[in-house]
Amino acid sequence: MLIAETFADRDTPASDRLVLAYDARCRSRQRVVLVGGEELGYVFPAGTVLRHGDRLRTGSGRVVAIEAAAEALLEVRTDDTLQLIRAAYHLGNRHVPVQLAEGCLRLQPDHVLAEMLLGLGCTVTEVEAPFDPEGGAYAAHAHTGAHDYRPARAATAGSTRHPADGAQSSPARIHEFK
Secondary structure (H helix, E strand, O other): OEEEEEEEOOOOOOOEEEEEOHHHHOOOEEEEEOOOOOEEEEEOOOOOOOOOOOEEEEOOOOEEEEEEOEEEEEEEEOOOHHHHHHHHHHHHHOOOOOEEEOOEEEEOOOHHHHHHHHHOOOEEEEEEEEOOOOOOOOOOOOOOOOOOOOOOOOOOOOOOOOHHHOOOOOOOOHHHOO
16 A cells, blocks of 8 residues: 655656545545545545645655545525625625635535525535635635645755645554545
């Protein structure tokens, strides 16, 4: 089984892909199966979220590309920009992960939130699409230049470790993978 504990640059060519839904990408350590059929275990600090486009580097130097899997989502639309902003505000106020797209918001299905959004004058439809929600306002931008859920930490010069890995990471223990 391959083990990954570090990130590679996003432009590094990958030898395989790992396609996961958002909830699975929020787990900081787990055992998974790559598209090519090989098993991979990864271990990262608690709170690490794998983002679409990330690259994991295994102990043997292989690189694996992360892809957001298509999943059931709610898509929120309205012709009124202020209504869409209001919807985003109310979702953010509830700490709901939201993906911002051209002219719409996407979120994981929730009938209570759907009713709230309809009450705000929005159209809510069910879609199947990859889900890669916005990161927090205080997230690191050094790795990708994009929004990211990883805690902001500086990488050392010449380091192959991801900025979120911190000074140390725990050794991989297969029995801890879930």
